[in-house]
Amino acid sequence: MSNWKRICQLDEIPRLGSRVVQGTKSGDIALFRTAADQVFALHDKCPHKSGPLSQGIVHGERVSCPLHGWNIRLDDGQAVAPDVGSCRSFAVSVRDGEVFLAV
Amino acid sequence: MSKPRLVVIGNGMAGVRTIEELLKIRPDHYRITIFGAEPHPNYNRILLSPVLAGEMSTQEIVLNELDWYRDNGIELHTGRQIVTIDRVARKVIADDGFAAEYDRLLIATGSTPFMLPVPGNDLPGVVGYRDLKDTDEMIDAARRYSHAVVIGGGLLGLEAANGLKLRGMDVTVVHLGAWLLERQLDERAGRMLQxxxxxxxxxxxxxxxxxxxxxxxxxxxxxxxxxxGVQLAADLVVMAAGIRPNYALAEAAGIYCKRGIVVNDTMQTYDPKVYAVGECVSHRGIAYGLVAPLFEQAKVAANHLADYGIARYTGSVTSTKLKVTGIDLFSAGEYMGGQDAEEIVLNDPAGGVYKKLVIRDDKLIGSVLYGDTADGPWYFQLLKDRRDIHDIRDSLIFGQSLVGDVGHAGNSRAAGLAESAEVCGCNGVSKGTIIKGIKENGLFTLDEVKRHTKAASSCGSCAGLVEQILASTIGGAYTPASSDTKPVCACTELPHKLVRETIRDQHLTSKEAVFAFMEWKTPDGCEKCRPAVNYYLISTWPDEARDDPQSRFINERAHANIQKDGTFSVVPRMWGGLTTPAELRAIADAAEKYQVPTVKLTGGQRIDLLGIRKEDLPRIWADLNAAGMVSGHAYGKSIRTVKTCVGAEHCRFGTQMAMDMGIKLERMLFDMYAPHKVKLAVSGCPRNCAEAGIKDVGVIGVDSGYELYVGGNGGIKTEVAQFLCKVKHDEEVMAYSGAFLQLYREEGWYLERTCHFLARVGLDYVKRRVVADDPGRQALHARLLDSLKNARDPWQTSRTGDAVRQFVPLRVEA
Known part of the structure; x- marks a missing residue:
């Protein structure tokens, strides 16, 4: 079973932006918030050259890696074609404006 | 309610392309049925020549596999020819009696080779050259017979002749014209080709x-x-004497035809329910036989079939490349010249090079290149952009000087390169990989090649070379978009120019308003358009639009440069490249305190502290701020540095106070954002130790004042700055430089450096606005100062309040 941890309030993540969660046993995790207030979590390493995805531009349900512009899907961590690669994703839930992460 | 039915007659490149465009913008609108007379899925007809020449296999040229039709819910009927269109009952009927009803009909029946009306034209062994069946027949004949005659010395005829020759036949081309390719080449180039x-x-x-x-x-x-009376042996005769649009089906249905199915600028026929695209069409009296115009038509037709109703097709300027391996030939536009046209010609028969440029009213209207086609895409761009070439006329024929272009070992000619030659030095992509990518994925545009192969996707210096490879691989299918019409990104059809103008004309002040008004296809843009739109908003409406940090690249959001390991670099500003012992002491202290692994001098006379963790940024900024230093903006599409020499302050040759002038300029421009980075330099005398000749604005002191140069660039492609004007006083240097930069800020396209801006609008235009027009210059300068009146140090403002959040990592609570 997953282990849900409270991380922050939803408002602490900017819309179309992200925050980094440190200190998990899986390493740094990037939390993304879309324009529609959905929150996603990915391992903060691009499958291409390990760029910090948390520093990318969020658009729709994707993030563009800041290093070489790969687009990664927020929901499943898959690279958008024609690029190929995947990055681990984590379950997130938002309850009463609080963000919980399954780590 | 059931979906409306769209029927397509013709399963070729034009018809299927229209459907692809339609699915892109409105995927679920229609139930789609496609009829094709040939037994194959859509294939790349342009690549029949390489198939004939034995360079590619049939399977390699298929564009849409059967899976594609199935995945998109398209009902495909191959090998079924439509013989009747019943416009009253709105249905089409096939040769086997099969019928399909439509709400909208798209006719894309293409063309057939013109068979000369001579006795014997229906004998076995006489073929047109149009489809896979013809190609197979020719390959088969080459195996069994030895003498081939090709009738017609046009593009298709020569490619057929070349292929048959490569397959071992003895080939003669019989041509009616006085020289080969007379519809693409002038006589001299035609003779060289022959x-x-x-x-x-x-x-x-x-x-x-x-x-x-x-x-x-x-x-x-x-x-x-x-x-x-001459008689030649011929076991195979290929008719390549032109094509005839297939419009008999439409004409029989009572649709108005005149040497093709007549369509208006929306690709609609005289029956409003019926559209037509491709070689079967006559648009403004022209039937196009090359594929590039068909793709433009497809886009327009799709737009109207999707009920968007905004696109118009206004005709195409076409260019030609012969797909015969090893022969470099390019022609475009009105290459024959004619009345009131002027010609610039370079002719080197021994070297095998011939270039002709045709000019009218200071605009390039046509060109023929033989032997050296390196500059073909550049000339074609000038031609399509209708750029005034008056100011570059004297060197035009020598091409877009490739001197100083780096990253591909100085290569400028794609044809001569080995397959293994590295074309893209950033991503290590070879010519062979690019060609393979183009063929296997059916790529037609530079953007597609960039996405799939990564070539030219980083610094872009090899883009010209990649374009050449694309052009020679797909021949006439290649057409670069004019810069004025190239969409910003995949989120919109609109080009930078229109987006900029609409933001201004419609007084749009937020990205939401921009996306809504211009009907963006994505809800909140992408990493390409959002930064551009954000820049256009804040530069057009500095007092009203609010800067959106989430639309900025990380460097501008974090006010530092991201490095490959995710750490950042910090560069404090040193006005005019000057510093003090106290500042140096503070920098040294900070470097030790935050354990900065690398301290480096930059090319712009600054000190770079590399390897700083993001969470340390606010703290190191606070320390540097405390010592009186501010952000150096080494990370932004912004004013970077003003580099100076020691000038008349110290130098025995100095004529002007270069350091003082540099500091004044840098203070004026502090915190200025622009379409791309901006670098200045001030030298105190023509020895130019500050290297002002490769800066966006270069100032060179002379005894009687200052010379101003603009549009220089020391990066990917070295560009020497061009002389703008000469002024007397420091205040004028500020006013003219400021006005030039404001013009660039207001009219430049995002990610366009000043050298590109200048190449696009021309130096004459800039001189008119900045030098000749005194009130205009003053107004530009005033607007620059006004938009910078609230300039503040971003290091100061990002350290506190909500702004600091991004630097603070979250932690999992126990």
């Missing part, structure tokens, strides 16, 4: 008319007789 084809063993008979094809004993064609 000579090099003859060297490959092809034979030519020019100004000859065919009288009859003669049957042999087997019943197959055996010879061809010309009107002058």
């Amino acid at each position: 000579k090099s084809l003859e060297e490959r063993g092809l034979k030519f008979l020019l100004e000859k008319q065919t009288e009859a094809l003669i049957k042999g004993e087997s019943g197959r064609v055996a010879a061809i007789r010309l009107q002058d």
Whole structure:
């Protein structure tokens, strides 16, 4: 079973932006918030050259890696074609404006 | 309610492309049925020549596999020819009686080769050259027979002749015209082409008319007789004397046709429910036979089929490349010249190079290049952009100087490169990989090649070379978009120019308003358009639009430069490249305190502290701020540095106070954002130790004042700055430089450096706005100062309040 941890309030993540969660046993995790207030979590390493995805531009349900512009899907961590690669994703839930992460 | 039904007659490149465009913008609108007379899925007809030449296989040229039709819910009928269109009952009927009803009909029946009306034109062994079946027949004939005659010395004819020759046949081309490719080349280039084809063993008979094809004993064609009585052995005769649009089906249904199905600028026929695209169409009296215009038509037709109703097709300027491996030939536009046209010609028969440029009213209207086609795409761009070439006329024929272009070992000619040659130095992509990518994925545009192969996707210096490879691989299918019409990104059809103008004209002040008003296809843009739109908003409406940090690249959001390991670099500003012992002490202290692994001097006379963790940024900024230093903006599409020499302050040769002038300029421009980074330099004398000749604005002191240069660039492609004007006083240096930069800020396109801006609008235009027009210059300068009146140090403002959040990592609570 997953282990849900409270991380922050939803408002602490900017819309179309992200925050980094440190200190998990899986390493740094990037939390993304879309324009529609959905929150996603990915391992903060691009499958291409390990760029910090948390520093990318969020658009729709994707993030563009800041290093070489790969687009990664927020929901499943898959690279958008024609690029190929995947990055681990984590379950997130938002309850009463609080963000919980399954780590 | 059930979906409306769209029926497409023709499963070729134009029809299927229209459907692809339609699915892109409105995927679920129609139930789609496609009829194709050939038994194949859509394939790349342009690549029949490489198939004939044995360079590619049939399977390799398929564009849409059967899976594609299935995945998109398209009902495909191959091998079924439509013979009747019943416009009253709104249905089409196939040769086997099968019928399908439509709400909208798209006719894309293409064309057929023109078979000369001579006796024997229906003998076995006489073929047109149009489809896979013809190609197979030719390949088969090459295996069994030895003599081939190709009638027609146009593009298709020459490619057929070349392919048959490569397959071992003895080939003669019979041509009615006085020289080869007379619809693409002038006489001189035509003769040069003939000579090099003859060297490959092809034979030519020019100004000859065919009288009859003669049957042999087997019943197959055996010879061809010309009107002058000459008779040639021919076991295979290929008719490549032109194409005829297939419009009989439409005409029989009562749709107005005149040498093609007549359509308006929305690709609609005289029946509003019926659209037509491709070679079967006559648009403004022109039937196009190259694929590039068909793709433009497809886009427009799709837009109207999707009920968007905003696109118009206004005709195409076409360019030609012959797909014969090893022959470099390019022509575009009105290459023959004519009345009130002027010509610039470079002719080097021994070197095998011939270039002709045709000019009218200071605009390039046509060009023919033979032997050296490196600059073909550049000329074509100038032609399509209708750029005034007055100011570059004297060097135009020598091409877009490739001197100083780096990253591909100085190569500028794609044809001569080995397959293994590295084309893209950033991503290590070879010519062979690019060609393979183009062929296997059916790529047609530079953007597609960039996405799939990564070539030219980083610094872009090899883009010209990649374009050449694309052009020579797909020939006439290649057409670069004019810069004015190239969409910003995949989120919109609109180009930078229109987006900029609409933001201004419609007084749009937020990205939401921009996306809504211009009907963006994505809800909140992408990493390409959002930064551009954000810049246009804040530069157009500095007092009203609010900067959106989430639309900025990380460097501008974090006010530091991201490095490959995710750490950042910090560069404090040193006005004019000057510093003090106290500042140096503070920098040294900070470097030790935050354990900065690397301290480096930059090219712009600053100190770079590399390897700083993001969470340390606010703290190191606070320390540097405390010592009186501010952000150096080494990370932004912004004013970077003003580099100076020591000037008359110290130098025995100095004529002007370069350091003082540099500091004044840098203070004026502090915190200025622009379409791209901006670098200045001030030298105190023409020895130019500050290297002002490769800066966006270069100031050179002379005894009587200052010379101003603009549009220089020391990066990917070294560009020497161009002389703008000469001024006397420091205040004028500020006013003219400021006005030039404001013009660039207001009219430049995002990610366009000043050298690109200048190449696009021309130095004359800039001189008119900045030098000749005194009130205009003052107004530009005033607007610059006004938009910078609230300039603040971003290091100061990002350290506190909500702004600091991004630097603070979250932690999992126990």
